[in-house]
Amino acid sequence: MPTPSHRAGEPVRAGIPEHGRVPRYYAVKTLLLALIEELGEGVALPSERELAERFEVSRVTFRQAVSELVLEGRLVRRQGSGTFVAPPKLVQPLALVSYTEGMRSQGVEPSRYLVTSEYMAADERLAADLGIEPGDPALHIERVLLADSERIGLESTYLSARRFPDLLSVFDPATSLYAYLTQQVGIVLAHAEERVETVLATPREALLIGTNPAVPMLLLHRLTRDDAGVPVERVRSLYRGDRFSFVTQLNL
Structure with a gap:
């Protein structure tokens, strides 16, 4: 050869x-x-x-x-x-910016469709992350993420139901949650802790995203706080490894 x-x-x-x-x-x-x-x-x-x-x-x-x-x-x-x-991979910055901002900065039109919207009782780990008590009500919003109509990810967001009592009834899940929180509620998002790992999608996740279960996925866990240090959201985002990559800037 x-x-x-x-x-x-x-x-x-x-x-x-x-x-x-x-x-x-x-x-x-x-x-x-x-x-x-x-x-x-x-x-x-x-x-x-x-x-x-x-x-x-x-x-x-x-x-x-x-x-x-x-x-x-x-x-x-x-x-x-x-x-x-294949086309080049989409790039999302590892920074405190929304999925919407990240996609539009590349000339890609983001969209989402709702899978789950529910109230749930927070277990101990979720309660600790959100700064609430175990058993307190939490909101769970699960959405498929799209880029130019192509399914590329699945996102689950958890928030305190007591802090955002009207969110499920007034928030449009097809739009940016960050935009709603900052523009409509007045939340100042100031800090986030984020962890990235590689996983394989579950059969359910692969079906929702429309990918081969054998394709490696990029899994992000994010905990976001406001300018007073109070937890705002916990997010689990799963992205197709064949279509997505991440970038960050490191400074001394």
């Missing part, structure tokens, strides 16, 4: 094990990455047969390389049409 380029910084350089032997599927993956750069977003790959012959590998090896690139969000399969170069 053709020899992958070994220029510093290229994927195959980072993927070479100490013994120097590169798995054949990984070499194919590197060649496909170069091809993806040449083709550009939305362009279909040549046929599996053609590329397997060009790279001098079996179709099984070729499919393994393609499958990894699909999971990573570099390629997308379309039933009955073929495999295409």
